[in-house]
Amino acid sequence: MIITPSILTANFCELGKTMDEAIAAGIEWIHLDVMDGNWVVNRTITFGPALIKSIRDRVGPNVFVDCHLMVTNAEENWEQYVDAGVDMVIFHVEAVEDIQGLIDKLHARGCQAGAVLNPATDASTILPYLSSLDLVLVMSVVPGKGGQSFMPEMEEKTRTFRAAIDAQIEDGGRATKLMIDGGIKAHNAAQVAEWGVEVAVVGSGLINDKGSIGENLAEIHRALGA
Numbered sequence: 001m002i003i004t005p006s007i008l009t010a011n012f013c014e015l016g017k018t019m020d021e022a023i024a025a026g027i028e029w030i031h032l033d034v035m036d037g038n039w040v041v042n043r044t045i046t047f048g049p050a051l052i053k054s055i056r057d058r059v060g061p062n063v064f065v066d067c068h069l070m071v072t073n074a075e076e077n078w079e080q081y082v083d084a085g086v087d088m089v090i091f092h093v094e095a096v097e098d099i100q101g102l103i104d105k106l107h108a109r110g111c112q113a114g115a116v117l118n119p120a121t122d123a124s125t126i127l128p129y130l131s132s133l134d135l136v137l138v139m140s141v142v143p144g145k146g147g148q149s150f151m152p153e154m155e156e157k158t159r160t161f162r163a164a165i166d167a168q169i170e171d172g173g174r175a176t177k178l179m180i181d182g183g184i185k186a187h188n189a190a191q192v193a194e195w196g197v198e199v200a201v202v203g204s205g206l207i208n209d210k211g212s213i214g215e216n217l218a219e220i221h222r223a224l225g226a
């Protein structure tokens, strides 16, 4: 299971060093949480395309960078994230009218398309689009900040996507990736890996004052038996 850091708990004045540390620890995928101060329940603002471009330039072209858009108008402003250099835009199905249209626009720009569901959103909202999606993200916290508690009740939804993706691959279809985000730590990483998750976002479990990213990542890998 790939572990990708969310940078919400990082010191934003030290982000370049944090990125260097993550890459030195073997991280190959960065998860950037964009919040516009309106869409998430606690009205958080994080950062936008300008910071994303700086991170892209710092980590170089070989690190995979996704942006998780927790914004009200993803259908209007998705392109500035592609221009900032992300490899994948992950949009919330709850905030987009024309899901297939946005997937097609992202693909037309050579960008991968991911769809993310809030904990309360049923898998059925996105299953019709699965064959076009490069990734499905199951939120295991209510979006808005790092450091929240993991929601184990996301098991059923996650396993539903695992089965649907496996069937899709079996039929020669797209190998859509399955990602989980929120409250993932060393103590529950093996649990979500068993659910069939391929990529886990880890924020406060990786970037904290308990240990270095390398130490925290090693603890998660040990828990995964890696």
Ligand code: DX5
Pocket (backbone or CB within 6 Å): 006, 007, 008, 031, 033, 068, 141, 142, 143, 144, 145, 146, 147, 148, 181, 182, 183, 184, 201, 202, 203, 204, 205
């Ligand atoms: C929450 C974000 C998550 C979060 C993960 O709104 O989408 O990526 O930062 O952080 P932890 O791992 O601390 O829950």
Ligand code: ZN
Pocket (backbone or CB within 6 Å): 006, 031, 032, 033, 068, 181, 201
């Ligand atoms: Zn996220």
